[in-house]
Amino acid sequence: MKPLEPVGKVLNMETGILEPSERVTQRHISGMRHMYADTDAVSQILEDEGDRLIYEVHTVDLPEEEGLVLYGTTIIHPGRVGEEFHMTKGHFHTKRSRGEVYLGLAGEGYLVLQTRNGVVRSLPMRPGTVGYVPPMWAHRTVNISDEPFIFFAAWPGDAGHDYSTIEQMGFAKLLLVRDGKAIFVDNPKFNKTQ
Ligand code: S6P
Ligand code: ZN
Numbered sequence: 001m002k003p004l005e006p007v008g009k010v011l012n013m014e015t016g017i018l019e020p021s022e023r024v025t026q027r028h029i030s031g032m033r034h035m036y037a038d039t040d041a042v043s044q045i046l047e048d049e050g051d052r053l054i055y056e057v058h059t060v061d062l063p064e065e066e067g068l069v070l071y072g073t074t075i076i077h078p079g080r081v082g083e084e085f086h087m088t089k090g091h092f093h094t095k096r097s098r099g100e101v102y103l104g105l106a107g108e109g110y111l112v113l114q115t116r117n118g119v120v121r122s123l124p125m126r127p128g129t130v131g132y133v134p135p136m137w138a139h140r141t142v143n144i145s146d147e148p149f150i151f152f153a154a155w156p157g158d159a160g161h162d163y164s165t166i167e168q169m170g171f172a173k174l175l176l177v178r179d180g181k182a183i184f185v186d187n188p189k190f191n192k193t194q
Pocket of ligand 2: 091
């Protein structure tokens with residue numbers, strides 16, 4: 001491993017922007033078409049307003065190597081797709097033995113976790129909440145508020161990101177709005193056999 005220089009950055013706790021900024025990834029609805037339960041609602045949004053920005057991730061530009069700690073912020077913009085709240089794609093770490101820590105900065109949401117067998121747990125996240133992602137759990141975040149839900153995360157450099165397992169199996173629970181409240185319901189499209 002090449003020796004690295006210590007680096008300090010400034011995190012704007014209200015916007016989630018890291019300065020100096022490094023990698024920024026934007027996730028639009030077209031890239032999450034099949035992740036939302038209501039695919040008709042996705043098509044309608046694409047037709048009415050174009051490719052809606054769902055969330056963005058600001059991360060440090062460091063090699064994905066064992067021994068390093070990577071970190072970044074995620075900003076999930078408020079909104080819904082049908083009855084479902086805006087959310088991240090969600091992933092397992094490719095190395096399943098790698099965990100992660102989340103820190104809520106602004107807005108309100110849930111950290112939803114799931115095992116390979118479809119056991120789901122959820123942690124409400126607010127500014128100051130520290131959410132722990134143990135090894136082996138897939139994780140997704142959901143914005144249940146009307147403002148951006150922003151959090152900081154730090155994870156091992158060699159964790160890697162496996163999106164395809166979650167793309168194929170989905171999460172067993174969906175977070176929907178009903179009568180103005182956020183509720184968890186069973187996902188009819190959940191596919192445990194992956
Ligand atoms: C990385 C960490 C977060 C997510 C980010 C976006 O291990 O869990 O930085 O990458 O919240 O979610 P996703 O599922 O699109 O990577
Ligand atoms: Zn992760």
